[in-house]
Amino acid sequence: MSQVLDIERCDLNIKSNISTHHTHLNGDKHLIVRRGQPFIITLHLKPGSTKFKLGETSFTLIAETGPLPREESGTKVSFSLRDSTVDTEWSASAINDPSGNTVSLSISSSPDSPIGIYSLILDQNGHKTGLGQFILLFNAWCPRDAVYMGSETKRQEYVLSQHGQIYRGTYKHIKGTPWNFGQFEPGILDICLKILDENPKFVSDADKDCSARRNPIYVTRVLSAMINSNNDSGVLVGKWGEVSEGVHPGKWVGSGAILRQWAKSGPVRYGQCWVFAAVACTVSRALGIPCRVVTNFRSAHDTDANLVIENLYGEDGERISNDSIWNFHVWVDSWMTRPDLGPEFDGWQTSDPTPQETSDGVFCCGPASLRAIRKGELTKKYDAPFIFAEVNADVVDLVRMSDGQIVKFSGSTKSVGRCISTKAVGSDERHDITHQYKYPEGSKKERQVYEKAQHHNKLQQQGEEPGFHLKIKLADNMIMGSDFEVCAVLTNNSTETRTCTFLFNTRAVSYNGSQGQSCGFASDKVEVPPGKQRLLNLRLEYDSYGSVITSDRLIQLSAITIDKQTNQYHKAEKTIVLDEPDIKIKLTGEAVVNQPVTAELTLLNPLPEPLQDCSFTIQGVVVFTVAYDSCRIGAVGPKQEAKARLEFTPTAAGSSVLLVNFDSDKVRNIKSFINVVVKE
Numbered sequence: 001m002s003q004v005l006d007i008e009r010c011d012l013n014i015k016s017n018i019s020t021h022h023t024h025l026n027g028d029k030h031l032i033v034r035r036g037q038p039f040i041i042t043l044h045l046k047p048g049s050t051k052f053k054l055g056e057t058s059f060t061l062i063a064e065t066g067p068l069p070r071e072e073s074g075t076k077v078s079f080s081l082r083d084s085t086v087d088t089e090w091s092a093s094a095i096n097d098p099s100g101n102t103v104s105l106s107i108s109s110s111p112d113s114p115i116g117i118y119s120l121i122l123d124q125n126g127h128k129t130g131l132g133q134f135i136l137l138f139n140a141w142c143p144r145d146a147v148y149m150g151s152e153t154k155r156q157e158y159v160l161s162q163h164g165q166i167y168r169g170t171y172k173h174i175k176g177t178p179w180n181f182g183q184f185e186p187g188i189l190d191i192c193l194k195i196l197d198e199n200p201k202f203v204s205d206a207d208k209d210c211s212a213r214r215n216p217i218y219v220t221r222v223l224s225a226m227i228n229s230n231n232d233s234g235v236l237v238g239k240w241g242e243v244s245e246g247v248h249p250g251k252w253v254g255s256g257a258i259l260r261q262w263a264k265s266g267p268v269r270y271g272q273c274w275v276f277a278a279v280a281c282t283v284s285r286a287l288g289i290p291c292r293v294v295t296n297f298r299s300a301h302d303t304d305a306n307l308v309i310e311n312l313y314g315e316d317g318e319r320i321s322n323d324s325i326w327n328f329h330v331w332v333d334s335w336m337t338r339p340d341l342g343p344e345f346d347g348w349q350t351s352d353p354t355p356q357e358t359s360d361g362v363f364c365c366g367p368a369s370l371r372a373i374r375k376g377e378l379t380k381k382y383d384a385p386f387i388f389a390e391v392n393a394d395v396v397d398l399v400r401m402s403d404g405q406i407v408k409f410s411g412s413t414k415s416v417g418r419c420i421s422t423k424a425v426g427s428d429e430r431h432d433i434t435h436q437y438k439y440p441e442g443s444k445k446e447r448q449v450y451e452k453a454q455h456h457n458k459l460q461q462q463g464e465e466p467g468f469h470l471k472i473k474l475a476d477n478m479i480m481g482s483d484f485e486v487c488a489v490l491t492n493n494s495t496e497t498r499t500c501t502f503l504f505n506t507r508a509v510s511y512n513g514s515q516g517q518s519c520g521f522a523s524d525k526v527e528v529p530p531g532k533q534r535l536l537n538l539r540l541e542y543d544s545y546g547s548v549i550t551s552d553r554l555i556q557l558s559a560i561t562i563d564k565q566t567n568q569y570h571k572a573e574k575t576i577v578l579d580e581p582d583i584k585i586k587l588t589g590e591a592v593v594n595q596p597v598t599a600e601l602t603l604l605n606p607l608p609e610p611l612q613d614c615s616f617t618i619q620g621v622v623v624f625t626v627a628y629d630s631c632r633i634g635a636v637g638p639k640q641e642a643k644a645r646l647e648f649t650p651t652a653a654g655s656s657v658l659l660v661n662f663d664s665d666k667v668r669n670i671k672s673f674i675n676v677v678v679k680e
Contacts, residue, residue, distance in 0.1 A: 036111030138288030180254030
């Protein structure tokens with residue numbers, strides 16, 4: 001029996017370990033390592049202790065996680081010294097100093113270990129010594145890990161990057177919004193682990209939940225439920241109407257403030273889809289799961305799971321049905337293998353933390369394989385039919401006539417799932433990934449996939465009868481605060497003169513399709529000879545739309561014709577997003593470590609009336625002492641410039657990002673950013 005080593009202290013070699021494990025951005029206060037990869041600790045023996053002799057001295061190491069560590073659950077594991085570590089299971093090897101006073105242990109975790117906070121214990125024939133704690137994360141650098149990603153540039157983007165772009169607007173007017181994910185900010189990883197411990201599955205069975213944290217599929221599904229607070233004490237409360245208290249969703253510029261507020265006082269008010277998705281991305285990357293934020297333009301919300309969006313209108317154009325199409329919707333894709341589905345479904349997996357519909361009784365969605373979505377394999381878990389409909393549902397437009405008859409007047413197989421977008425790897429450019437979600441619209445393969453997915457509910461697509469053709473023409477410059485003209489164009493493609501009622505309505509609308517108040521209306525009774533056109537012009541004035549438009553700056557235009565003689569109904573819709581003013585950002589001088597630098601901020605008030613309660617906010621990523629600062633400048637007159645100067649001090653050299661937000665009572669949540677290179 002070997003004698004017991006008398007250990008004076010254990011050095012976790014934090015700085016060298018976090019460097020090799022790509023966790024250095026978390027800081028050096030805690031040992032944070034990635035699974036399936038060795039890390040080195042050093043045992044310092046007390047003077048006079050039994051010397052360590054390689055090949056003769058033996059002991060057992062114990063690593064355990066969770067409140068009830070059990071070997072049967074994989075939350076407790078014991079392993080002895082061997083000649084070298086292996087990459088398939090927990091293992092350890094030793095190198096002793098010639099003096100025998102120190103012992104360096106190389107410890108490798110299993111690549112499918114549960115993630116979380118671990119205690120490391122040295123067991124010498126029943127004499128146990130605590131060596132310290134470490135946090136174990138998923139490892140995109142380890143080929144045996146389920147989240148392994150082969151490209152270093154992609155790992156830099158999808159695991160390590162703290163700055164991103166989230167795309168909003170309409171598919172014809174896509175606007176990138178800067179976001180600070182901040183997954184390596186102080187305290188954020190602890191909060192992410194707390195989210196796992198607050199989830200109802202942990203509360204009901206902590207042992208089973210901690211054991212399941214070996215699986216990124218399970219963790220991603222838990223996050224999908226916990227980022228919203230609908231069924232639990234999750235991070236964010238959703239709000240799509242007017243906000244009278246709490247923080248308007250459009251005001252957030254990063255995840256850190258949200259997560260800290262949740263950790264301090266519970267569910268945070270308020271979020272909308274891009275906020276839910278951004279926070280989910282932050283938590284996923286913090287835990288080591290490669291993740292990207294994805295925007296789907298013209299995103300369908302299929303409430304009855306028939307893969308068809310049925311738009312039912314009254315004769316006046318008012319929507320009656322529950323199905324809807326959002327101008328855009330934002331979710332996340334996470335990278336992992338799918339052993340539950342088969343290797344052909346590995347890769348990006350879609351999950352959606354925005355609470356829309358329940359899944360297994362809980363407001364969560366995914367993860368669903370992108371390859372399954374693309375192929376129409378809707379029996380593959382989780383929630384593939386709902387996500388398939390979001391990007392590929394067919395649309396049928398119906399009108400309930402005054403006599404109660406329901407008439408189909410148009411339909412589309414191509415209007416849903418447009419310009420699916422994410423930030424490009426290594427740049428701030430937009431990357432269109434529509435092809436990853438579906439085959440080209442209208443292609444034979446795309447139709448085959450849709451019919452396969454809709455095998456029990458095929459549509460009898462009907463072509464539009466020859467008659468009227470209706471479209472909407474827009475002005476060139478539609479800037480918030482200006483007046484401009486829009487035009488509905490009616491063309492008679494039949495061989496006979498037709499008479500009809502011509503209606504043109506505009507109303508404020510939110511990005512999720514919910515309709516607000518009217519901001520303009522025109523009507524006429526027109527007679528249109530064969531092959532001729534009639535125009536119905538409508539002037540949109542700021543005096544009419546300024547008081548009803550939301551912070552999304554969206555206006556929906558609806559042109560309608562009703563021919564009572566032939567019982568034909570036609571409708572054309574367009575949603576426009578008004579251009580927002582730009583923030584000009586200028587640094588006075590170079591950014592140098594530990595030297596204050598001033599950002600000069602300017603924004604032109606585009607409105608014909610004053611802005612009240614104006615403020616600029618800046619937030620730096622990684623290297624600025626000013627993580628968050630703001631400057632209130634009060635009122636700004638019509639067509640006048642809002643100006644501010646904000647000072648910050650860089651604390652480290654390298655590339656970083658300065659985010660800027662402008663807010664006021666009438667022009668809300670205008671965002672911009674500049675890249676900053678900090679010199680020594």
